[in-house]
Amino acid sequence: MPADRSSLSGQGQTVCVTGAGGFIASWIVKLLLEKGYSVRGTVRNPADPKNSHLMELEGAQERLTLCKADLLDYESLQEAIQGCDGVFHTASPLTDDPHQMMEPAVTGTKNVMTAAAEAKVRRVVLTSSIGAVYMDPKRSPDVIVDESCCSDLEYCNNRRFVTWV
Ligand SMILES: NC(=O)c1ccc[n+]([C@@H]2O[C@H](COP(=O)([O-])OP(=O)(O)OC[C@H]3O[C@@H](n4cnc5c(N)ncnc54)[C@H](OP(=O)(O)O)[C@@H]3O)[C@@H](O)[C@H]2O)c1
Known part of the structure; x- marks a missing residue:
């Protein structure tokens, strides 16, 4: 239509x-x-x-x-x-x-x-990607993430989310 x-x-x-x-x-x-x-x-x-x-x-x-x-x-x-x-x-x-x-x-x-x-x-x-903002164990899962949020690089490295860094 x-x-x-x-x-x-x-x-x-x-x-x-x-x-x-x-x-x-x-x-x-x-x-x-x-x-x-x-x-x-x-x-x-x-x-x-x-x-x-x-x-x-x-x-x-x-x-x-x-x-x-x-x-x-x-x-x-x-x-x-x-x-x-x-x-x-x-x-x-x-x-x-x-x-x-x-x-x-x-x-x-x-x-x-x-x-x-x-x-x-x-x-x-x-x-972007949810991976860029969501992965921070210090943030409550109840928080609505937006462009002011950033995933925790050390946490990602330790969890092998970004193994190449
Ligand atoms: N799909 C989702 O559910 C989702 C969710 C959250 C975020 N995102 C993000 O949204 C973006 C698009 O995702 P999508 O699922 O739509 O991906 P997609 O279908 O794979 O489309 C990506 C496009 O990027 C083009 N591309 C790749 N390398 C390029 C280069 N060097 N120069 C020019 N164009 C290039 C590809 O073109 P060719 O056809 O020429 O290869 C393809 O058309 C990504 O950043 C992704 O992380 C996607």
Whole structure:
């Protein structure tokens, strides 16, 4: 069913979603399109069939552009983010191998934040992990965790949650 025009709060605004073909990002792209935003989705390979669902989303033909970008290629991110009002940064390697994980996660996030600051983007939303905030034995399990909370590194090391640090 076509979106209700009165709910098109994003009309006239452009949002970049990194790793657009991923699980969380695909939902974000769908919801942004439904709200009338124009979307720039970054993917490493626009021709990869695993990204083909994106152009089938409602509104995609008119308002979705797929940009080829890698988290370690600053210029590709800069190009995708330039002119955007907002960025959802969801692209991240999901692996237990620290060597494959750390550089794209850390340098890639810095690259996205720098490109967003340079482009004067109004808001950046970064998907983190429950693992980054929840694991602190000194905090009561009743506390609602948010971005002000941080997992206890020593506790994680001792419990082998992050064996590579
Ligand atoms: N799924 C959950 O329930 C959940 C819960 C909490 C937090 N999160 C966090 O949310 C984020 C996204 O999770 P997800 O489940 O949606 O993951 P996903 O489906 O694996 O999507 C991750 C995306 O990141 C892209 N990517 C990986 N390495 C890249 C690189 N070097 N350059 C550019 N793109 C790269 C992948 O693109 P390619 O297709 O090119 O490989 C993929 O599309 C992650 O940070 C995850 O920790 C997820």
